[in-house]
Amino acid sequence: MIDTSILILGLFLLAFGGFAVYDLATAKRRREVYRVKSTVTAYLMLLPAVLLAFLFVLLPILYSLGYAFTDYYLLKPNDISFVKLENFVEIIEEISEKGMLYNAIKNTLTFVIGVVPLQIGLALLLALFVNRPCFGSKIFKVCFFAPVVISLSVTSFLWLQILAPGEGGLLNSLLGMFGIPPHDWLRDPETAMPCIIVLSAWQGCGYQMLIFLSGLSNIRKDLYEAASLDGASRWHQFWNVTWVGLRSTFVYILITVFIGACRILTQPMLMTGYMSHTVTLSYYMYNSGYTKRLVGESSAVALLMTIFIGGITLIQRRLFREK
Amino acid sequence: MDKFTQDLPNFRPNKAPVRKNVKEIVYYVVGIILSLIFILPILYMLATSTKGEVAYAESVGTLNMFLPDLAHLGIAFENYKNVLLGYDIWKYALNSFLYAGIVIVINILVNGLAGYVMAKLVFPGKRLLSFLIIFLIVVPVETSIIPLYSIVKIMLGLKQQMSVLGVILPASISIFNIFLFTQFFQNIPKEYEEAARIDGANTLGVFFKVIMPLSKPILATVAVFCFIGVWNDYLWPSMILPSASDGTWPLLPIQTALTTIQSIEGITTGEIMASLVITSIPIFVTYVAAQKYIVQGFGTSGLKM
Numbered sequence: 001m002i003d004t005s006i007l008i009l010g011l012f013l014l015a016f017g018g019f020a021v022y023d024l025a026t027a028k029r030r031r032e033v034y035r036v037k038s039t040v041t042a043y044l045m046l047l048p049a050v051l052l053a054f055l056f057v058l059l060p061i062l063y064s065l066g067y068a069f070t071d072y073y074l075l076k077p078n079d080i081s082f083v084k085l086e087n088f089v090e091i092i093e094e095i096s097e098k099g100m101l102y103n104a105i106k107n108t109l110t111f112v113i114g115v116v117p118l119q120i121g122l123a124l125l126l127a128l129f130v131n132r133p134c135f136g137s138k139i140f141k142v143c144f145f146a147p148v149v150i151s152l153s154v155t156s157f158l159w160l161q162i163l164a165p166g167e168g169g170l171l172n173s174l175l176g177m178f179g180i181p182p183h184d185w186l187r188d189p190e191t192a193m194p195c196i197i198v199l200s201a202w203q204g205c206g207y208q209m210l211i212f213l214s215g216l217s218n219i220r221k222d223l224y225e226a227a228s229l230d231g232a233s234r235w236h237q238f239w240n241v242t243w244v245g246l247r248s249t250f251v252y253i254l255i256t257v258f259i260g261a262c263r264i265l266t267q268p269m270l271m272t273g274y275m276s277h278t279v280t281l282s283y284y285m286y287n288s289g290y291t292k293r294l295v296g297e298s299s300a301v302a303l304l305m306t307i308f309i310g311g312i313t314l315i316q317r318r319l320f321r322e323k
Numbered sequence: 324m325d326k327f328t329q330d331l332p333n334f335r336p337n338k339a340p341v342r343k344n345v346k347e348i349v350y351y352v353v354g355i356i357l358s359l360i361f362i363l364p365i366l367y368m369l370a371t372s373t374k375g376e377v378a379y380a381e382s383v384g385t386l387n388m389f390l391p392d393l394a395h396l397g398i399a400f401e402n403y404k405n406v407l408l409g410y411d412i413w414k415y416a417l418n419s420f421l422y423a424g425i426v427i428v429i430n431i432l433v434n435g436l437a438g439y440v441m442a443k444l445v446f447p448g449k450r451l452l453s454f455l456i457i458f459l460i461v462v463p464v465e466t467s468i469i470p471l472y473s474i475v476k477i478m479l480g481l482k483q484q485m486s487v488l489g490v491i492l493p494a495s496i497s498i499f500n501i502f503l504f505t506q507f508f509q510n511i512p513k514e515y516e517e518a519a520r521i522d523g524a525n526t527l528g529v530f531f532k533v534i535m536p537l538s539k540p541i542l543a544t545v546a547v548f549c550f551i552g553v554w555n556d557y558l559w560p561s562m563i564l565p566s567a568s569d570g571t572w573p574l575l576p577i578q579t580a581l582t583t584i585q586s587i588e589g590i591t592t593g594e595i596m597a598s599l600v601i602t603s604i605p606i607f608v609t610y611v612a613a614q615k616y617i618v619q620g621f622g623t624s625g626l627k628m
Binding site for chain 1: 353361371434436448471472558581599
């Protein structure tokens with residue numbers, strides 16, 4: 001593996017050198033002047049960043065591409081062989097046999113489909129709700145933002161107590177007041193993912209609310225005045241002024257929340273462990289790559305997931321592109 | 324404005340103000356209900372952290388769940404003392420602060436220098452690097468955590484102390500921060516640098532004496548997001564750091580240590596909640612103290628798309 005890394009570094013330097021020579025050759029045409037001293041300084045100052053980025057950003061990406069086609073087992077780094085598409089065949093087999101990977105895909109899709117509209121919708125509603133100049137709205141804003149301050153792992157442990165089974169759990173005891181019998185929320189396949197969706201949206205939406213608010217503050221007030229002079233109803237004002245003004249903010253939030261939701265891992269990991277009704281794609285990848293040490297298979301799943309996320313992100317950008 | 328329009332509101336019988344008041348009341352009622360939904364779990368966490376096992380068991384199912392046990396402040400003190408000293412949370416917290424501090428310094432130095440070069444210097448190969456930066460920001464990299472793990476393990480060997488570097492170094496490089504710094508530095512007028520150069524400063528001197536002091540807002544934003552990122556990171560440290568401490572100083576940061584603390588035998592619900600509260604306090608303080616820079620971060624994050 002160290003040999004491969006050095007080989008990749010060599011290729012990278014070669015490519016960089018090639019581009020540098022090309023830049024030098026076309027310098028005159030582009031009216032660019034390169035000085036030796038400033039070039040040397042630039043390279044020296046870039047060195048730490050390039051070194052770290054090569055090791056911890058570029059190399060992992062390239063390796064996860066490469067490993068996907070090998071049978072790399074973490075404990076035998078020297079015994080690695082090229083297996084072509086075997087990992088992908090195994091993936092298809094596991095999906096068709098409705099194994100753990102099938103569940104992981106199903107749960108991740110459930111989570112994404114549930115949490116993305118819920119979290120973004122809540123964030124937008126809350127932003128519109130607190131976006132008025134009065135004393136109360138500031139306090140409400142702080143309350144809505146409060147869950148963002150506690151991290152995902154703290155959130156998971158906190159909700160583990162709230163959703164605790166039996167009459168001792170907070171939710172069960174609250175529902176008990178209305179005569180609803182206690183329920184084991186996280187172990188019931190019907191309720192586990194919905195619970196995780198709700199607590200994730202609860203934890204995260206305050207952050208997107210603030211981003212929506214900064215988007216709202218950029219909308220010119222006179223547009224609303226003009227609209228109401230033209231006799232536009234509240235709904236028309238929202239649709240034609242607010243929504244249009246928030247469009248780029250919305251696309252940004254949609255893409256970041258979507259990518260974040262696809263990567264969900266902490267909540268199921270800390271709240272239920274590796275169970276078929278809550279396992280997610282990232283958790284599956286973590287389990288096969290780290291716990292079982294089957295890096296090859298894990299990387300193949302990672303590759304498919306990257307393609308999926310990248311593809312959907314592209315589609316989202318196309319759909320909501322500025323006109 | 325003439326007298327007629329000025330008096331206009333008074334011509335209407337009191338209908339409009341009443342309707343306005345009703346609206347106001349509805350607004351506040353809805354706001355209070357929504358706020359309660361959002362902060363009740365947090366109130367529950369705070370309240371439970373002050374209770375002993377008996378008081379907690381009694382409070383379940385009543386409104387007391389959300390109220391602290393003010394009659395027995397001794398127990399609250401006991402809970403926090405046990406967690407901080409008895410279960411070593413202060414050591415884990417210190418680790419987190421150390422990791423975050425080192426990451427902030429290296430991150431700003433390394434990415435700041437790179438951003439400066441990309442913004443101000445001319446050198447062959449620059450266009451390739453610009454392209455790489457944009458490419459790496461757009462591609463979702465997070466799925467490469469397993470290869471990253473194998474690289475770091477092989478690089479650092481299996482020595483426990485070295486694994487600390489595995490936490491610090493990967494967090495110290497951020498392509499997005501290079502991009503942010505580049506954007507910011509590009510807007511600093513050339514005149515500042517030229518004045519310093521006439522005084523005989525070299526490029527590194529210009530960077531530290533001219534650019535850095537002018538860039539306090541972006542430095543603060545990067546530092547704040549770095550701190551929150553390192554403090555809240557759970558998964559990576561749990562993979563890379565040894566969890567068993569057997570008498571020596573533990574290496575885990577606080578978030579990852581929460582798992583260890585949860586599984587301590589005989590720990591009470593109150594103590595678990597106290598550990599969660601302690602873990603959240605530094606981030607709370609950061610958000611309160613650095614609001615301005617976090618909102619600025621939103622402004623800059625808009626650039627990302």
